[in-house]
Amino acid sequence: xKHAMQVTVTTRTRASTVAGSxxxxxxxxxxxxxxxxxxxxxxxxxxxxxxxxxxxxxxxxAGYGGMVSVGQQAFVGIGAYAMxxxxxxxxxxxxxxxxxxxxxxxxLAIPMAFFAFRLQGAYFAIGTWVxxxxxxxxxxxxxxxxxxxxxxxxxxxxxxxxxxxxxANLFDLxxxxxxxxxxxxxxxALAVGTMAAIYALLRSRNGLALAALRDxxxxxxxxxVDAGRLKWLVFLAAAAMTGxxxxxxxxxxxxxxxxxxxxxxxxxxxxxxxxxxxGIGRLEGPILGVLVFWGLQTAxxxxxxxxLLALGLIAIxxxxxxxxxFGA
Amino acid sequence: MTDVLTLTNVSKSFGALKVTDDVSFAVxxxxxxxxxxxxxxxxxxxxxxxTGNFLPDAGKITFxxxxxxxxxxxxxxxxxxxxxxxxxxxxxxxxxxxxxxTAAAFGQGKHEGEVEADCALILQDxxxxxxxxxxxxxxSLLDRKRLEMARxxxxxxxxxxxxxxxxxxxxxxxxxxLVATIKALHAKGTTIIWIEHVLHALNSVVEQLLVxxxxxxxxxxxxxxxxxxxxxxxxxxxxxx
Ligand SMILES: Nc1ncnc2c1ncn2[C@@H]1O[C@H](COP(=O)(O)OP(=O)(O)O)[C@@H](O)[C@H]1O
Ligand SMILES: [Mg+2]
Numbered sequence: 001x002k003h004a005m006q007v008t009v010t011t012r013t014r015a016s017t018v019a020g021s022x023x024x025x026x027x028x029x030x031x032x033x034x035x036x037x038x039x040x041x042x043x044x045x046x047x048x049x050x051x052x053x054x055x056x057x058x059x060x061x062a063g064y065g066g067m068v069s070v071g072q073q074a075f076v077g078i079g080a081y082a083m084x085x086x087x088x089x090x091x092x093x094x095x096x097x098x099x100x101x102x103x104x105x106x107x108l109a110i111p112m113a114f115f116a117f118r119l120q121g122a123y124f125a126i127g128t129w130v131x132x133x134x135x136x137x138x139x140x141x142x143x144x145x146x147x148x149x150x151x152x153x154x155x156x157x158x159x160x161x162x163x164x165x166x167x168a169n170l171f172d173l174x175x176x177x178x179x180x181x182x183x184x185x186x187x188x189a190l191a192v193g194t195m196a197a198i199y200a201l202l203r204s205r206n207g208l209a210l211a212a213l214r215d216x217x218x219x220x221x222x223x224x225v226d227a228g229r230l231k232w233l234v235f236l237a238a239a240a241m242t243g244x245x246x247x248x249x250x251x252x253x254x255x256x257x258x259x260x261x262x263x264x265x266x267x268x269x270x271x272x273x274x275x276x277x278x279g280i281g282r283l284e285g286p287i288l289g290v291l292v293f294w295g296l297q298t299a300x301x302x303x304x305x306x307x308l309l310a311l312g313l314i315a316i317x318x319x320x321x322x323x324x325x326f327g328a
Numbered sequence: 329m330t331d332v333l334t335l336t337n338v339s340k341s342f343g344a345l346k347v348t349d350d351v352s353f354a355v356x357x358x359x360x361x362x363x364x365x366x367x368x369x370x371x372x373x374x375x376x377x378x379t380g381n382f383l384p385d386a387g388k389i390t391f392x393x394x395x396x397x398x399x400x401x402x403x404x405x406x407x408x409x410x411x412x413x414x415x416x417x418x419x420x421x422x423x424x425x426x427x428x429x430t431a432a433a434f435g436q437g438k439h440e441g442e443v444e445a446d447c448a449l450i451l452q453d454x455x456x457x458x459x460x461x462x463x464x465x466x467x468s469l470l471d472r473k474r475l476e477m478a479r480x481x482x483x484x485x486x487x488x489x490x491x492x493x494x495x496x497x498x499x500x501x502x503x504x505x506l507v508a509t510i511k512a513l514h515a516k517g518t519t520i521i522w523i524e525h526v527l528h529a530l531n532s533v534v535e536q537l538l539v540x541x542x543x544x545x546x547x548x549x550x551x552x553x554x555x556x557x558x559x560x561x562x563x564x565x566x567x568x569x
Contacts, residue, residue, distance in 0.1 A: 215421050220419070221400075
């Protein structure tokens with residue numbers, strides 16, 4: 001004991017105070033931003049925050065958990081549809097119906113994990129994609145929610161979403177703009193909540209276990225790490241959160257179709273791009289990645305498939321020449 | 329005396345190669361058992377069967393009389409069986425201290441706070457304290473071997489500690505320090521099985537010696553008797569009779 005204490009040990013389970021204060025400052029700024037920001041900035045930030053959250057969640061399962069899923073659009077889609085079902089079939093307020101999105105995604109994740117966890121490497125990725133496609137095809141049969149062509153949230157439901165009237169009064173906005181502010185705040189809450197939860201997870205006992213598993217799963221099991229339990233935990237938690245994000249995105253759009261809500265391009269390919277260029281397996285990675293992605297999207301998305309091609313080439317170049325991403 | 333470990337007619341093949349061939353032996357509580365045998369004899373495989381990293385094709389393994397033949401590796405660690413790997417398998421992205429913390433927290437099912445002080449002591453005993461905050465991936469082979477030993481100790485091997493060729497490449501002084509560490513563990517009552525080619529180090533610790541060749545136990549007994557036996561001299565030491 002006496003000799004052992006000559007060395008001060010540092011571990012990842014202890015937090016940094018500087019980063020903490022900077023983060024708190026940014027969150028505060030984010031909260032008061034609608035008081036002076038333009039509507040289009042709020043909409044851009046909504047896009048950035050939701051993509052950031054999706055990217056953090058994919059980074060958690062793939063970057064930290066080693067589960068390279070290309071089926072995350074299943075959770076976005078099922079979450080969005082569950083929210084629509086809550087509003088249209090049950091008459092719930094869209095904000096509360098978002099919670100249904102989280103629950104539905106969680107429930108879908110159970111059979112998905114059950115099947116996909118039996119598969120290794122590339123087969124795991126393909127398995128998750130197949131399950132997402134099957135889910136899309138099933139949802140497209142759901143006639144009350146518009147079948148293959150989709151549907152919109154009814155006007156009555158979007159007209160009196162909880163909090164919108166208050167926001168409209170507070171900032172002297174029209175209802176449509178107030179809805180954007182509400183969605184933005186919810187996106188901010190989800191992004192902050194997700195990052196705080198991941199940060200806490202990585203600094204806990206389970207964070208050590210995840211890192212150990214990623215480095216050497218044989219050795220991790222040999223020191224008592226329960227790999228199976230940890231993978232389930234991470235996969236289910238990320239799925240539920242992804243479902244909440246999906247529901248929120250479609251609360252803001254107010255219009256849904258199976259092809260859009262289950263789009264592998266929008267909800268998985270873009271997300272992987274963000275994580276890869278920002279730096280996989282690091283909490284800062286997706287933050288940097290989403291800013292680069294948003295810049296590219298704003299400047300070049302009019303170029304259609306040339307734009308997609310360019311994104312792909314950039315991602316490949318980063319993987320080949322700068323494996324840690326731009327943030328490294 | 330109670331047996332901590334028993335193997336009864338345990339066999340394991342990789343394809344056509346029988347690597348563990350009808351092995352039976354028992355290790356009484358508190359004993360230090362040495363295992364010797366030529367490279368490829370199946371010594372490390374025996375450890376993997378005892379820890380649950382491999383499952384045997386036939387036979388039975390018990391800890392304190394409890395059948396663990398099909399129990400997963402993770403559970404066996406928690407029952408108190410710690411092991412080092414012959415080829416070091418550190419968690420390279422974690423620091424040396426975090427490697428131990430992970431092993432202690434999960435091997436013993438405790439919170440990091442409860443095991444931090446123990447981990448620091450183990451680092452000191454295994455001469456790794458000066459590397460505590462370095463990434464395990466940056467260690468030399470020698471320090472990686474030390475880390476194997478340290479991590480095995482950190483899991484809380486109250487039942488059994490398995491050490492696989494940890495003395496190779498050490499200087500005489502380092503080897504003596506290692507022997508002292510193992511002796512201290514043994515003196516505290518830890519049951520130990522040690523696979524080692526450095527015979528003088530091994531024989532200064534163990535009470536029993538087991539010789540393995542082509543997956544078979546060809547002798548088990550007091551070290552001096554085993555070393556003197558003609559079979560061992562022929563097979564293990566490669567001496568022509
Ligand atoms: N996972 C494995 N797959 C196939 N063959 C293996 C495996 N592990 C060990 N072997 C083979 O089993 C034999 C015994 O290996 P091992 O137990 O490591 O011997 P020792 O530790 O006595 O040197 C060797 O021929 C080795 O190549
Ligand atoms: Mg070996």
